[in-house]
Amino acid sequence: MSRALSCVLRAKRAAVLAxxxxxxxxxxxxVHANGNGVALRLQGSIEPVRSHGVVVPxxxxxxxxxxxxxxxLVKPGTxxxxxxxxxxxxxxxxxxxxxxxxxxxxxxxxxxxxxxxEQLTARAHGExxxxxxxxxxxxxxxxxxxxxxxxxxxxEQNQLTLDEARAKVxxxxxxxxxxxxxxxxxxxxxxxxxDRALNAAKHAQSNAERMRVLSPIDGLVVLKSxxxxxxxxxxxxxxxxxxxxSVLDVVDSSAMRVRAKVNQADVPxxxxxxxxxxVLDSYPSKIFTGRLEQLSPIGSVSQMSNRIRSFLAIFSxxxxxxxxxxxxxxxxxxxxAVK
Numbered sequence: 241m242s243r244a245l246s247c248v249l250r251a252k253r254a255a256v257l258a259x260x261x262x263x264x265x266x267x268x269x270x271v272h273a274n275g276n277g278v279a280l281r282l283q284g285s286i287e288p289v290r291s292h293g294v295v296v297p298x299x300x301x302x303x304x305x306x307x308x309x310x311x312x313l314v315k316p317g318t319x320x321x322x323x324x325x326x327x328x329x330x331x332x333x334x335x336x337x338x339x340x341x342x343x344x345x346x347x348x349x350x351x352x353x354x355x356x357x358e359q360l361t362a363r364a365h366g367e368x369x370x371x372x373x374x375x376x377x378x379x380x381x382x383x384x385x386x387x388x389x390x391x392x393x394x395x396e397q398n399q400l401t402l403d404e405a406r407a408k409v410x411x412x413x414x415x416x417x418x419x420x421x422x423x424x425x426x427x428x429x430x431x432x433x434x435d436r437a438l439n440a441a442k443h444a445q446s447n448a449e450r451m452r453v454l455s456p457i458d459g460l461v462v463l464k465s466x467x468x469x470x471x472x473x474x475x476x477x478x479x480x481x482x483x484x485x486s487v488l489d490v491v492d493s494s495a496m497r498v499r500a501k502v503n504q505a506d507v508p509x510x511x512x513x514x515x516x517x518x519v520l521d522s523y524p525s526k527i528f529t530g531r532l533e534q535l536s537p538i539g540s541v542s543q544m545s546n547r548i549r550s551f552l553a554i555f556s557x558x559x560x561x562x563x564x565x566x567x568x569x570x571x572x573x574x575x576x577a578v579k
Contacts, residue, residue: 279573279574279575280506280509280510280573280574280575281571281572281573282500282501282502282553282571282572282573282574283500283569283570283571283572284498284499284500284501284553284555284569284570284571284572285498285499285500285567285568285569285570286496286497286498286520286564286565286566286567286568286570287496287497287498287499287566287567288459288489288491288492288493288495288496288497288566289492289495289496289497290457290459290491290492290495291459291489291490291491291492291566292455292456292457292459292489292490293486293488293489294326294327294453294486294487294488294489294490295484295485295486295487296308296329296481296482296483296484296485296487297329297447297450297451297453297483298483298484299334299447299450299483300443300446300447301337301440301443301444301447306482306483307480307481307482307483308329308330308451308480308481308483309329309330309478309479309480309481310327310328310329310330310475310476310477310478310479310480310481311328311329311330311477311478312325312327312328312477313326313327313328313475313476313477313487314326314327314461314488315461316461316462316463316474316488317460317461317462318460318461319458319459319460319461320455320458320459320460320461320490321455321458322455322456322457322458323454323455324454324455325452325453325454325455326453326454326455326461326488326490327453327487327488328451328452328453329451329452330451331447331448331451331452334444334445334447334448334451335444335448337440337441337444338441338444338445338448341437341438341440341441341444342437342438342441344433344437344440344441345434345437345438345441348430348431348433348434348437349434351430352427352430352431352434355423355426355427355430356427359423359426359427362419362423363416363420363423366412366415366416366419367416369412370409370412370413370416373405373408373409373412374409376405376408377402377405377406377409379405380398380401380402380405380406381402383398383401383402384398384399384402386398387399455490456490457490457492458492459490459491459492459493460490460491460492460493461488461489461490462488462489462490462491462566463475463487463488464486464487464488464489466485466486466487475487489566491566493560493562493564493565494560495560496557496560496564496566497530497533497554497555497556497557498516498518498530498554498555498557498570498572499552499553499554499555500552500553500555500572501550501551501552501553502535502550502551502552502553503548503550504539504548504549504550504551507535507551509575510532510535510553510574510575511532511535512532512533512534512535513531513532514531514532514574514575515529515530515531515574515575516529516530516531516532516555516572516573516574517529517530517572517573517574518530518555518557518570518571518572519570519571519573520563520564520568520569520570521568521569521570521571522563522568522569523563526561526563528557528558528559528561528564529557529558530555530556530557530558531555531556532553532554532555532574533554533555533556534552534553534554535551535552535553535554536551536552536553537551538551539551540552555572555574
């Protein structure tokens with residue numbers, strides 16, 4: 241091969257390499273770094289290792305509409321401590337309901353005490369009446385025993401008197417038994433109403449407490465966007481929101497990680513513990529190091545084709561930085577070439 245032809249081939253090869261370097265690196269593309277090996281470029285997003293989501297509470301008990309009005313909402317980006325108030329809903333209706341049900345509960349307690357006092361008085365009168373009837377039976381029995389010394393007609397009258405006295409005692413005992421059952425039923429009905437009023441008061445008080453949401457951790461407040469009035473936006477103070485709606489997250493910004501999806505063709509290139517270099521799309525000058533901490537063993541089906549699957553990968557981030565915020569896009573180079 242002539243020297244001129246060799247020079248032409250080297251020039252073409254250099255042009256091809258230059259054009260390859262100029263092409264953008266796509267997710268899943270293999271890139272060379274420092275000649276040490278092959279790295280895999282992935283796209284992911286920043287997320288906190290630890291966070292706490294706040295949703296609109298679902299209230300218990302009857303009469304609740306399922307919507308609440310926000311009267312206080314912490315501003316986004318606020319750093320809060322554990323126990324700080326995050327959001328408060330209008331709870332006047334629940335507090336009023338709790339007070340009303342407690343008043344009903346106390347009223348039923350008084351009715352039960354009064355009813356029991358009346359029943360004790362009636363029982364005392366009934367027992368006295370029964371004692372009189374039983375004494376009459378004993379007296380009649382003594383008169384019957386004189387049948388041998390009294391005229392036959394008198395003896396017959398004494399027997400009739402004894403039969404009537406015994407019948408009256410039996411009737412009084414049946415009556416008093418039925419009355420005691422009726423009294424117990426009356427008290428039980430009042431006790432059921434008392435317990436219902438107490439449970440309703442407890443539900444209302446619990447609802448009122450749940451309408452003040454305190455932060456369980458130290459962290460940064462991130463408001464979540466929701467669909468309202470035909471557009472996506474953050475909730476505001478004074479708005480009426482439905483139960484179960486996700487309002488905000490409190491994220492621990494001291495420990496962040498990166499979540500990414502890996503094409504099934506690139507999974508063999510990855511191993512847990514492999515070093516990674518992470519670059520934020522919003523701050524290209526910020527470069528972070530980390531490693532692959534988790535790689536899902538089960539893939540999810542792609543929306544494009546049932547044959548293509550993607551696997552979830554979680555990368556740790558060394559250290560912390562104020563620029564690391566949730567949902568920021570990031571590029572991850574992972575593999576031996578990034579060492």
